[in-house]
Amino acid sequence: MSTDHVPAVPESAPSRRDRVYATIRDELMNGGFSPYERLTEERLAERHGVSRTPVREALARLQSDGIVVKREGGLYLYVPSFRELTDLYELRITLELRGLTRALEDPTVRHDRPRLEAELDHWYGLRDHRPAPDAGFVAHDEQFHTTLLDASGNPALTGALAQANRRIRSVRMYDYLTEDRMTATITEHIEIAELVVRDRLPEALEALREHVGASREVVMHRAAAALEMTRNLAGQVTR
Structure with a gap:
C-alpha cells in the first residue's frame, strides 16, 4: 500500500472554537469594539471567516466570563463601574x-x-x-x-x-x-x-x-x- 500521499489532518472542532473565542476575547479587551457596538453572530462570523456556530459558542463563553453582557435585546462588551x-x-x-x-x-x-x-x-x-x-x-x-x-x-x-x-x-x-x-x-x-x-x-x-x-x-x-x-x-x- 502506497504511503506517498498522507491526507492532511483537519483542524479539530475544539481547537477552532478555542481560536475563535480567544481572538474575539482579545479584540474586546484591546479596544476592538465599543461598549455601544452590538455584537452579532453574523458580523463576527464574517469578520473572522468562520461559520456562526463557533462564534455563537465563543459569545456564550464570553458571557460566562463576564466580558459580554446581554442588554437592549443584544450582546455588548461589559464595562463595570x-x-x-x-x-x-x-x-x-x-x-x-x-x-x-x-x-x-x-x-x-x-x-x-x-x-x-x-x-x-x-x-x-x-x-x-x-x-x-x-x-x-x-x-x-x-x-x-x-x-x-x-x-x-x-x-x-x-x-x-x-x-x-x-x-x-x-x-x-x-x-x-x-x-x-x-x-x-x-x-x-x-x-x-x-x-x-x-x-x-x-x-x-x-x-x-x-x-x-x-x-x-x-x-x-x-x-x-x-x-x-x-x-x-x-x-x-x-x-
Whole structure:
C-alpha cells in the first residue's frame, strides 16, 4: 500500500472554537469594539471567516466570563463601574484572607494539605514552563485562590469567592497581559502555598494580603484606563 500521499489532518472542532473565542476575547479587551457596538453572530462570523456556530459558542463563553453582557435585546462588551469593581474587590480580599484567619483563630481548622500540594505541583509546572502572557491565565489564578480557600474547609466561603470572581473576571484578565505580572503571580502563588503547607500561617496571611493587594492595584489602574477609553468611545459615537 502506497504511503506517498498522507491526507492532511483537519483542524479539530475544539481547537477552532478555542481560536475563535480567544481572538474575539482579545479584540474586546484591546479596544476592538465599543461598549455601544452590538455584537452579532453574523458580523463576527464574517469578520473572522468562520461559520456562526463557533462564534455563537465563543459569545456564550464570553458571557460566562463576564466580558459580554446581554442588554437592549443584544450582546455588548461589559464595562463595570469603578465603584462596583472597588466593592467587589473588597469582598474578594475579605473572603480570601478569611480562609487563613479562621485557621489562625481556631486550632481545629486544618488545611487540606494533599490538595494544596497538588496545586503547588501545578504552579511548579507553570514556573518551569512559563506560558506567554495571556488573558486566559485568569483561569489558573482563580483555581489557585479558590483551592486555597476551599482547603480551609468552608465551602460557603468558596462559593461566595467563585461568584465574586465571575463578576470581576472581565477586568482581572488585564492583569495577565505582561511578562512581569505573569512572573509575579507564579512566584507569589508558590510562596503562599508553600507557607500554608508548612503551617506558617501568619507569614502566609501577610504574603496573601500583599499579593491580592498588588493585584488589586494593577487591576484598578487598568480599569481606570479602560473606563477612560469607554468615555472616549462614547464621545465618538455621539459626535
